[in-house]
Amino acid sequence: MLLFFSGYGQSANATDQSLFHQFQELATTDEKMAFFFNEEDLYRENSTYDWLELITINLNAAIKNDDQDDIKRFQLMQARIFYDLGDYDKSLAITKELMEQIEDLDIYLSSKLLDLMDDNYGQLTMYPEQIDIREKKREMGIMESVAFYDIYSNLGMYRKAMDDYIANVKKNIEEDDFFGQADYYNHLGNFLRLDGSTPTALSYYKKAKGYIDVYLESVTRRKSEKMLADSDLLKGVIEGNIGKCHVDLKQYEEAIPFLESGIKKIKENSDRAYSSEITENSLAISECYLQLKNYEKATDYLSDNLQTSTTENLLKKNRLLSLYYELTQDYKNSSHYLRREIRIRDSISENESQLRQQQLSTVMMQNLKYSQDMVAEQKLALEKQRTENLEKDKRNSLVLISLLFTLLGFAGLVYAYLKSIKNQRLIAEQKYIIENSLVEKDSLLKEIHHRVKNNLQMVSSLLSLQTKNTRSKAAIEALEEGKSRVKAMALIHQKLYQNEDLSVIEMQSYIESLINSVQSVYKKGGHNINITVDAEGVELDIDRAIPFGLMLNELVSNSFKYAFPHGDENGKIYIHIRKTGEQEGYFEYADNGVGLPEDSEERANTSMGIRLMNRLANQLQTTLNIDRHAEDGVRYWFNFK
Incomplete structure (x- = not known):
């Protein structure tokens, strides 16, 4: 098997013919299979349909000659082409038939078959089956350990996905692998952005951009055209993600250049595999221009030619069209797209929720089974070691008796x-x-x-x-x-x-999520306020976290409702928690709003919010201090145990 790989490489380098003709001139099916799966950019000169016709001709010839080995190899190539065409059901049907004969396949063919089945199950969101395939790879020795971070992410378990990704990927990236570092931090940013921690995600995306810029500017390493194209593509994806973070933070003018640059780089360096990224970035730019009242630019990115291959993108497109027609006072069309979005959302929400629950339950059960299997294997190893130790003890006992x-x-x-x-x-x-x-x-x-x-x-x-x-x-x-x-x-x-x-809550992440939750309640306020949260590394138990959460909910809500009656363009909120000792801490909340009214002390006796905060402070065994005479806004603080 190893000999034909060398021959294939020489043949490919010795001719200027197209890949399509090089494939036809190879002598054996093993050579053709290696060429098919190892050659980059296979459809550069000939379309997928040309290749499908060629592979089908070869398959029919193998069937006519009743050559079972060749039949299996050409079937696998045919399944791969159906996958590349997006016909995942047909591709999966072929691979399932081959899977029944996997015991008769060599390790190379088995590896390519399981990889293709893994890809098909992922595209069809059949996550339990995808987990089974990965477990099969581990059993056959094709992969040493099994990672599930992509499956966890698809099921909405973004924090668990990030933990699994860090555990399985970080150890394999060298410090000087700047491309790998950029891809790694881009993935971490994706998990955090999807989990709602947009400010933290933005910092990871910026770190990823720094690494890819260093990689592209480095002259010490030679880079092929494909390596440069892949690097530009990754940079485009990262810039698009930075732009989407700015949109989530309502920083529309800052977002547009990143999104436009991201779309340009992705179009220049990728095929349709990244069409979803282009769609997401285009919708994000459209939202920016709508919010900036530039309706002509917004409609340029909301054209009918915009491909919405995912349900989420389709829903967002309808929502933005509804918003556009509402802002341009075309209420009939606005209502049409709004009803359309509601119908789509209602039609999928219940079934999708039930399916997602079933998939999540199955994945967690299989993950538990996988963990149990690993524990069982470790237990068997320990038992074997224990038996060997007992045998060793017996031999030692015989020696001891002789010398007693x-x-x-x-x-x-x-x-x-x-x-x-x-x-x-x-x-x-x-x-x-x-x-x-x-x-x-x-x-x-x-x-x-x-x-x-x-x-x-x-x-x-x-x-x-x-x-x-x-x-x-x-x-x-x-x-x-x-x-x-x-x-x-x-x-x-x-x-x-x-x-x-x-036992504890990480307060930085919790406060960021709480602020997003409060903003969703007060939809017309608080979006332009600059909120600074300084609680990194502070963890509180549930008995203290709940009073803190309720108190912050009251303070942030009051700032959104009352602190900025004339607009919040220059509004600022500062939240600070730090540990001053092993069990003691300090809390401070301040905004630069209009401050408390002169009769605030009288209102405190009747205000449910103030009374609630005082009772919550009592739960924390402290007293809430209020600076009513602050030069700019209002300030609350207390020490806690």
Whole structure:
């Protein structure tokens, strides 16, 4: 098998013929298969349909000659072409038929078959089957360890996806591999942006851009045309992601140059595989121009030629068209696209939610099974080691018996040594039992937090329904405030069951998510406020995190509602938490708004928000301090235990 690879390389370098003709001139099917799967840019001169016709002719010839080995190889090539054409069902049908004969295939053919099945299942969102294929690769020795970060990400488990990605990828990237570092930090940024941590994601994207710029500017390493094209493509993807972060942060003018540059680089250096990225960036630019009131530019990016291959892109396109017609006072068309978006969303939401729940349940069960299998393998290895140790002990015992009468003193030392080993094994077994028990309790505790979060979300939904059936403005505001407080508590439990450590909450991430949640309630305010959160590295237990969350919910809500009545263009909010000791800490909240009214002390006795914050401060065993005479805005602070 190794000989024909060398021959193929010489043949390819010795001729200037097209890849299509080079393939036809190869003598054996093994050579053709190696050429087909290893040659880059196979469809450069001839289309996928030309290749499909050629492979089908070869397959029919193999069937006519009843050459089973050739039939399998040409079937696999045919399946790959169907995949490249986007006909994943047909490709999967062929690979499933080959899968039934995998025991008869050599390792190279098996590897290509399993890779193609993995790709097909991923495109068809059949994640449990995709996990089975990866486990099969590990069993056959094709891959050493199994990673699931792409599957976790597709199921919305972005933090778990990031942890799995870091564990499986970071160790394989060299410090001076600037391209690999750029791709790595771009992936981390994707997970964080999808998880709602946009400011942190933006910092990772900027780091990725720095690495790819260094790689492109470096003259110490020679780079082929394909390497340069791949680098420009990655830079375009990263710039597009930076632009989308600026859009999420309502920084529309800063976003446009990054998005336009990203689209240009992706178009210049990729095929249709990145059409979804182009669509996302185009929709983001359209949103920027709509918000900046440049409707002509917005419609340039909302044309009918814009391909929306994903449901999310289609929904966003309809939403933006509805917004465009609303802003241009064409309410009939605005209503049309709004109803269209609602119909699409309603038609997929229930089925997609149920399917996503089933897939998530199956994936987690299979992931648990995979973990259990790994533990079982380790247990077998330990048992084998234990048996070998017992055999060794027996041999040592025979030696000791033969020397018993002459080495009694030494025998006592050996006995003590063996006793120590036995005690250590007993301790190790007990530790293993305790660790398993702790894992089980952690899982139960996560499930409890998950259910509490779901129940709180249900309460929030009930409050929303009540709001729609209420006409009193005061009642609606009260219900919205209640819903905001419920969301703050639900977010605590969501962060807990997503954490590996169930005892504490990482406050930086929690506060960023809380601010996004409050902004979603006050849709017409707070989007231009510059919010600085300084809580990196601070972790609080649930007993302190819940009062903190409710108090921050009140403070941020008050700033959005009252602090900037004349516009929030220059609005600033500063949130600071730090640890001053092992168990003590300091909290400060300030904004540069209009400050508190002169009768704020009298209002404090009747304001539910102020009374609630004072009670929450009591829960933290402290007193809420308010600087009512601040030169600019208002400031709250306290020390806590």
